Amino acid sequence: MAMQPFLDISDVTVAFGRSRVPVLNGIDLKVARGEYVSVIGHSGCGKSTLLNVVAGLLPASGGGVVLDGKEVSDPGPDRAVVFQNHSLLPWLTCYENIRLAVDQTLSKSLSRAERHEWTMENLALVRMTHAKDRRPNEISGGMKQRIGIGRALAMKPKVLLLDEPFGALDALTRAHLQDQVMAIHAELGTTVMMITHDVDEAVLLSDRIVMLTNGPNARIGEILEVGLARPRDRLALVADPRFIAARAAVLEFLHHRHAAPGLAAA
Amino acid sequence: MNATVQTPVAAPPSVTRPAPSSMPALTLGARLRPYAERVLPPLAVVLALMGLWEVVASGPGATLPPPSKVWADAHDLIVDPFFDRGGLDKGLFWHLLASLQRVAVGFALSAVIGIAVGLLIGTSKLAMRGLDPIFQVLRTVPPLAWLPLSLAAFREAQPSAIFVIFITSVWPIIINTAVGVRNVPADYRNVAAVIRLRGPAYWWRIILPAAAPYIFTGLRIGVGLSWLAIIAAEMLIGGVGIGFFIWDAWNSSNLSDIIVALAYVGLVGFALDRLMALAGHLVTRGTATV
Numbered sequence: 335m336a337m338q339p340f341l342d343i344s345d346v347t348v349a350f351g352r353s354r355v356p357v358l359n360g361i362d363l364k365v366a367r368g369e370y371v372s373v374i375g376h377s378g379c380g381k382s383t384l385l386n387v388v389a390g391l392l393p394a395s396g397g398g399v400v401l402d403g404k405e406v407s408d409p410g411p412d413r414a415v416v417f418q419n420h421s422l423l424p425w426l427t428c429y430e431n432i433r434l435a436v437d438q439t440l441s442k443s444l445s446r447a448e449r450h451e452w453t454m455e456n457l458a459l460v461r462m463t464h465a466k467d468r469r470p471n472e473i474s475g476g477m478k479q480r481i482g483i484g485r486a487l488a489m490k491p492k493v494l495l496l497d498e499p500f501g502a503l504d505a506l507t508r509a510h511l512q513d514q515v516m517a518i519h520a521e522l523g524t525t526v527m528m529i530t531h532d533v534d535e536a537v538l539l540s541d542r543i544v545m546l547t548n549g550p551n552a553r554i555g556e557i558l559e560v561g562l563a564r565p566r567d568r569l570a571l572v573a574d575p576r577f578i579a580a581r582a583a584v585l586e587f588l589h590h591r592h593a594a595p596g597l598a599a600a
Numbered sequence: 601m602n603a604t605v606q607t608p609v610a611a612p613p614s615v616t617r618p619a620p621s622s623m624p625a626l627t628l629g630a631r632l633r634p635y636a637e638r639v640l641p642p643l644a645v646v647l648a649l650m651g652l653w654e655v656v657a658s659g660p661g662a663t664l665p666p667p668s669k670v671w672a673d674a675h676d677l678i679v680d681p682f683f684d685r686g687g688l689d690k691g692l693f694w695h696l697l698a699s700l701q702r703v704a705v706g707f708a709l710s711a712v713i714g715i716a717v718g719l720l721i722g723t724s725k726l727a728m729r730g731l732d733p734i735f736q737v738l739r740t741v742p743p744l745a746w747l748p749l750s751l752a753a754f755r756e757a758q759p760s761a762i763f764v765i766f767i768t769s770v771w772p773i774i775i776n777t778a779v780g781v782r783n784v785p786a787d788y789r790n791v792a793a794v795i796r797l798r799g800p801a802y803w804w805r806i807i808l809p810a811a812a813p814y815i816f817t818g819l820r821i822g823v824g825l826s827w828l829a830i831i832a833a834e835m836l837i838g839g840v841g842i843g844f845f846i847w848d849a850w851n852s853s854n855l856s857d858i859i860v861a862l863a864y865v866g867l868v869g870f871a872l873d874r875l876m877a878l879a880g881h882l883v884t885r886g887t888a889t890v
Contacts, residue, residue, distance in 0.1 A: 409793040409794045411795055415794055417790065419787060421788065424887050425884060425885045434795070434805065438796060438797055469886070471886075489795065
């Protein structure tokens with residue numbers, strides 16, 4: 335049992351409907367406890383499909399996912415998802431959005447007062463205590479995503495699944511949030527699987543970068559170990575030769591060997 | 601944070617701040633302005649239309665009374681809506697109250713049944729396939745066409761009128777609720793799945809609030825149709841009620857009374873619509889537009 339990986343994605347294949355060509359084909363990935371893994375690839379290669387299979391939102395046509403010794407069969411709070419478009423419930427305040435998840439997932443282990451404390455603690459973790467009584471349409475995109483992350487972490491997940499969490503944000507907000515996620519990862523030691531199409535983001539945040547080939551029939555093309563020490567500082571890394579090399583390796587994979595099919599034809 | 605707003609010790613504070621004396625002079629006019637901008641134009645239009653009406657209806661061949669004659673004829677009706685001389689000789693308030701009571705019962709019935717059926721056909725494809733074509737046909741039947749059938753079935757005026765209100769207003773509620781349920785974003789369903797929200801809690805905490813803006817649109821259309829239907833139905837069934845009041849006034853050639861009653865009907869209909877919009881705004885916590 336000790337040798338078993340924390341999150342074990344084995345031979346996952348996903349095909350939709352009667353299509354003979356699968357979207358994802360034979361994805362094999364083992365993630366250790368506390369590891370930060372990014373999945374990168376061109377649009378439409380099935381990155382999000384892979385995340386949805388791990389989340390249990392989408393059944394795999396073949397293969398399976400085992401998390402901490404248990405097979406994944408349906409969605410659950412042990413695999414909390416931060417959705418690309420935040421997915422906060424607009425009729426609830428920031429506090430209530432997190433509280434709903436806390437009440438729903440931790441009501442057996444925590445008393446009412448403890449659930450309130452835990453909700454406040456997670457608001458503080460993503461630095462949103464000041465806006466706890468605001469509704470999602472009253473706060474900025476970056477703040478919404480922070481609440482989304484706070485909500486996911488409040489479920490005490492075994493693995494945090496991030497589906498292009500910073501994709502819709504401007505560059506400055508994105509950098510700010512990346513730093514916060516790094517800090518939270520360092521503090522809590524959460525296992526993270528992140529979908530992204532941003533090379534810098536993948537290199538900055540990850541321990542390993544999983545590169546998918548173009549879909550359909552996408553496979554794992556290459557896995558890059560990012561050997562950068564933590565904590566990482568984005569300013570210092572800009573000139574770091576290991577950062578530059580890792581970045582170059584991912585760019586080389588995405589733009590040379592596996593260029594986007596639509597763009598290559600044009 | 602405090603460090604950033606430090607000012608040099610030597611600098612006098614009056615230099616960095618605007619003179620406070622200019623503030624109050626601006627506020628009074630500026631505060632009233634938005635209200636004036638909203639109230640004055642419709643008021644001006646109403647006055648202009650009244651003036652036009654007065655001129656047109658004062659001619660020798662005029663068939664309808666001008667505003668001045670309406671005021672003279674129906675003065676009692678306008679200033680005292682609360683008198684009650686027994687029988688049908690009551691102030692407009694009592695007639696409106698009787699009509700509103702019928703609407704309240706009929707509309708409450710159609711709201712409950714409409715939302716329930718809407719939730720059903722919004723969730724179940726089978727129910728939608730079975731019921732939707734029938735609803736699409738039935739909803740085009742005009743309210744008054746139901747009245748003879750409903751009188752035959754209930755053999756009494758009151759339940760017949762309530763049934764007509766129900767059958768008129770239930771369709772938009774059903775259809776909007778169903779559309780609302782079908783349009784609940786997949787993201788919300790995914791969130792519910794991840795936190796394992798199921799059964800009644802899923803309906804209560806995700807589906808209903810997410811569909812609430814649509815439901816309230818249906819309720820708002822429904823309450824408007826109820827009001828249209830009750831006036832027409834009351835003209836035929838008689839008794840106390842604003843619809844019969846209008847019909848009664850026509851039979852006794854009190855055109856001025858009819859005009860006053862129409863103004864009241866319009867204002868009450870407007871109030872009902874705004875009330876429903878306000879309820880929607882409060883219940884959906886601002887996610888429904890007013």
